[in-house]
Structures are given as C-alpha cells and as structure tokens.
Amino acid sequence: MHRSLALASILPAAMLLALGVATAAASATHAAPGNAQSVPADRATTPIHAGTSNAAASGVYYEIFVRSFDDSNGDGIGDLNGVTARLDYLKSLGVSGIWLMPINPSPSYHGYDVTDYYGINPQYGNMQDFERLLREAHKRGIKVIIDLVLNHSSDQHPWFKAARDPKSPYHDWYSWAQPDTDLADISATGSPAWHALAGAPAAASSASPAWAPDTYYLGIFTAEMPDLDYDTPAVRQEMVKVGRYWLKKGVDGFRLDAAQHIYFDLRAQQNDPNILAKNLAWWSEFRQGMNAVDPHAYIVGEVTRDTARELAPWFKPLSAVFDFPLATRLIDSARQERNLKLGRTLSGIDAAYRAVSGRNGVDAPFLSNHDQDRVMSQLGGNAQHMRMAAALLLTLPGHPFIYYGEELGMRGVKPDPDIREPMRWDRDADAPGETTWKTSTSHDGPDVSVQAEQADPHSLLNYYSMLIHWRTELSALRDGAVSAYPIANPHVAAYRLDDAHSHLLVVHNLSGQPQRVTLRPAPAAAFGTVLRQSKPGFSLAHHQLTLPAYSTAILR
Numbered sequence: 001m002h003r004s005l006a007l008a009s010i011l012p013a014a015m016l017l018a019l020g021v022a023t024a025a026a027s028a029t030h031a032a033p034g035n036a037q038s039v040p041a042d043r044a045t046t047p048i049h050a051g052t053s054n055a056a057a058s059g060v061y062y063e064i065f066v067r068s069f070d071d072s073n074g075d076g077i078g079d080l081n082g083v084t085a086r087l088d089y090l091k092s093l094g095v096s097g098i099w100l101m102p103i104n105p106s107p108s109y110h111g112y113d114v115t116d117y118y119g120i121n122p123q124y125g126n127m128q129d130f131e132r133l134l135r136e137a138h139k140r141g142i143k144v145i146i147d148l149v150l151n152h153s154s155d156q157h158p159w160f161k162a163a164r165d166p167k168s169p170y171h172d173w174y175s176w177a178q179p180d181t182d183l184a185d186i187s188a189t190g191s192p193a194w195h196a197l198a199g200a201p202a203a204a205s206s207a208s209p210a211w212a213p214d215t216y217y218l219g220i221f222t223a224e225m226p227d228l229d230y231d232t233p234a235v236r237q238e239m240v241k242v243g244r245y246w247l248k249k250g251v252d253g254f255r256l257d258a259a260q261h262i263y264f265d266l267r268a269q270q271n272d273p274n275i276l277a278k279n280l281a282w283w284s285e286f287r288q289g290m291n292a293v294d295p296h297a298y299i300v301g302e303v304t305r306d307t308a309r310e311l312a313p314w315f316k317p318l319s320a321v322f323d324f325p326l327a328t329r330l331i332d333s334a335r336q337e338r339n340l341k342l343g344r345t346l347s348g349i350d351a352a353y354r355a356v357s358g359r360n361g362v363d364a365p366f367l368s369n370h371d372q373d374r375v376m377s378q379l380g381g382n383a384q385h386m387r388m389a390a391a392l393l394l395t396l397p398g399h400p401f402i403y404y405g406e407e408l409g410m411r412g413v414k415p416d417p418d419i420r421e422p423m424r425w426d427r428d429a430d431a432p433g434e435t436t437w438k439t440s441t442s443h444d445g446p447d448v449s450v451q452a453e454q455a456d457p458h459s460l461l462n463y464y465s466m467l468i469h470w471r472t473e474l475s476a477l478r479d480g481a482v483s484a485y486p487i488a489n490p491h492v493a494a495y496r497l498d499d500a501h502s503h504l505l506v507v508h509n510l511s512g513q514p515q516r517v518t519l520r521p522a523p524a525a526a527f528g529t530v531l532r533q534s535k536p537g538f539s540l541a542h543h544q545l546t547l548p549a550y551s552t553a554i555l556r
Helices: 080-085 087-093 127-139 158-163 169-173 233-249 273-291 308-315 324-336 342-357 383-394 450-454 460-473
Strands: 061-064 097-100 143-148 194-196 216-218 253-256 298-301 401-403 481-484 492-498 503-509 515-518 530-533 539-541 544-547 551-555
Touching (some): 127 143, 127 233, 143 233, 143 298, 324 383, 342 481, 342 492, 383 460, 450 460, 503 544
Parallel strands (some): 061 097, 097 143, 253 298
Antiparallel strands (some): 194 216, 503 551, 530 551
C-alpha cells in the first residue's frame, strides 16, 4: 500500500486492459416455439451451473436487450449467439452478471408480452443457443439472470385465446369485468384498466353499464397485455413451475417485471396495505418454490416506489429491488454538482434494508434502464457529469446495474424504441455484428463505439472498467455497511464503507473546480492512505485532502 503522501497510481492496470471483443463465430439456428401450455417433454432440464472463476466478482450486472446487442447471422437482429460472442468483452469490462431482457416468444419487438413461457424467441435463436450462452458465461464466471414477465401474458398466448370462452378452465386465469365494475377505472400505470374483447359492444362509464359480463378484461399496461389472476391457484402453480424450469436450465435468477403489479392494479390502490400484503405473500410463495431448486438464486424485482421505507418490505421475499429513488438522487447530484445529502440517504437505505434482510450490501442501484431516457441524455451530454454519476453508482455496495451502452455514453430519449437502439461495436456501422433492426436517432457517431473507446485510455469505457475493477479489489465497495461522513463542502460527497476486511472512505468532488476538505481527527485519522484515485492531482497532508475537479478517491 502507498503511504499517505505517495499517492496510488492514477491509472490502475485494470483501466489499461485491452477490452478484447470476440467476433461472432456461430450463426443462430431458429426453432419454432414449443407448446405454451405445458413443459415440453423433449426440452432438457439438466442445469448448467456457474463456474468458480468469479471469486473476486465485482457484483455488477449488465442489462442486455438482445435484439440490439450483437447480430451473429446477418439478419439485422441481435441474437443469443451474438451475446455469447461478446462475453469476453463483458468479462474484460469486469461485470459478474448479465440480465437478459425478455427472450421468450412474443409478437412485439420488446418481448414483454409473452406467448410461450418455456420457449425462446425464434428471432434470437433456439434453446441450444441459450444453453451454449449459459455454459460460456459460466466458464467466465458471469452469472445470467433473465426477465420473467409474470404479471401478464400476451393476448396472443394460447391461454388467453382459450380464456375468451367462459367455459374454458383458462377463463379463470384472467380478470374479467363484472356488472358492478367501473369500466372507466384508471390502472396503476395511468392507462385504462379495462379492455373489450374484439366484437364486444361499447360500454358506458358508469358502474352499471349496458354490457355483458366477461367481455371486458383487465390489462393495466395495454390491451395486448392481459393481466393474469393470481387469486387462481392454477396460475400460481404454473408460474412457480415456469421459474423452476429456467432454474433447472441453469439460469442464476430472475429480474421480475412489474413485480408490484401482481395485485396493484388500479390507481386507487396506490397505498393500500392489503394490496402490499397480497403481493408479498405471492412473492414469498414464489421464492419458496425457487428455493427448492436453487436457494441462492438472485431474484430482483421491479418495484417503482419513492422511498427506501416503501421498498424495504420487498427484501423479505426477494433478493433485492431496483432502487429507483436513489437513481434520481445520483443523477441529480451529478447534474447539479452538489452533495444532495447522499451520505445520509445511503446510510438510511442501508439501515432500512438491513433491518429486513439482516445483511449489508443488498441494494440494486442503477442510473437508467430500458424504460427511461439514457443517463447521458438526462445529463445533457455532459461527459464530466456522466463520469461522476458512474463513480457514484460504482462505489456503492450491493449489485449495481449498468444498461448496455451506458459505458460508452450512448444517448437516447423516449419513445421507448429510441432508448433501446443498437449497441455500437465498430466505428463502421456496417461491420459484422452490428444490429440494424432500427435506425439510430441519437446520432452518436463512430466515436461512441467499443472500437473507438478501447483505443483511448481516457475514454468513458475505460473509466467504467477502472471503477468496476476497483470493486473486485476492495471488498467493502461490494459488501460494506454504509454510514454518512459529514463534510461541510457542498460540492463534495463522502461516505464510509465498512466490512470485516476493510474500512474505506469514498470521496467525490462533483464540481469542475478543485476542492479542499478537512478529514475528521481520530478515530477518523485512520483514513490516511489514498488507495485509488480516478485522476492525478490529489494530495493529503495533516488531514487536509485536496481533490481535483470531477474526481473520486478511495481512502483507507
């Protein structure tokens, strides 16, 4: 370790690693979807287990929209073999897990309306391609979690097609309006809650409309996504079976889409404790079902609530939930170049989650995802603010999530297809592996590509790699308990991270000017060694720490 006045090297070796990008070597063979109503007997369920090469894993997950990631067969659409071809890039970046957005058959480009919960989207490949991806990821110590869309199916799913007949056993798998239903109800997502079957007569908006029961169904997102009814035991049993099927295949867990909306259907139910209790009861049942196959499965839920107090109860049935309020705080702090009570916020989050889970380091922080404007766009294209947002994210304990292309500084603003655009690997947009299913609207140019940023040691890509590799080297960055470290300077954010192996102080200068801060005397005087720094210009003497503009340091 370096002495306090002999600062650590400004660019650790991890930052200068060549981020080797494998070329796509295999073409995907396509298979038609299997029988959607039961687990096909010919689909092998021998698990493909993770290897042991991730002992010093960073804990970072990387979200991938397969359609936009890498095209291995030249049809313009990303596929599973393309993801496999890029595993060496992900390994070099330092991530220890990937989250695949929906890979099941679906009539939509995004896949969040599933027609076969046991199948692979034929545009992405087949089950053999997926099994190969699992094997190759696990060889590299990379875990694989997949999107599980259990709140609703597609209206093209055989279940829903059968459910249109009130006499079908599948009719009870969905929620149907009754004579006392108000068809004008607004859903929890802000859209119309009830939708007419094709050919149903128009209904009045009163509580006693002139329409026949069972002709209007609940779909809180869109009419194409009818909600499944989890008060029906057969639905719960089937979805436990779905989860077990994929765990037996070898996946390491799930991202649960719309986890809070299993029972939270209407806007009027926003803060209903009974709705929360029903949701938690179902996910506890699901968790127990998964434990029978893999008690270590990582299950992270999409729960869009505003405070840590509201998110904390979900840590009992689930491994984690995405920290939406923290994402807003991190981006606002970087944009405003001010410490928006980050230390106190992080300490409160850690305490709230630890009270339920009994552990530190369980949060799932992120900056943006496939439903939000890309973080570089939220920051107005400011490269320095982007770096500080990344530094804030990647020095937090738990499992930070990165949206594909975030490490390149990809831009994108809604509508949704424009924030899910093709990953740029090569300066040449027509190079092998580039997906072409959609024309780019961000106009980032060839410099926002893996090829270009690999060649520049000062690129955002190499900055991300440096920060991620810090996490493999300093355990408290992954697993530490967070506590506030008050500093009066409003442009500097600081917090402690403590675990059984190390006691660290993380300090960020969020501003474009050098800042000087005074570290507290004993017992805090132990923070006298700078272990990591993001750029040159730091100095530490007599408890006075000087930080260059837009910089981060880790002190021991």
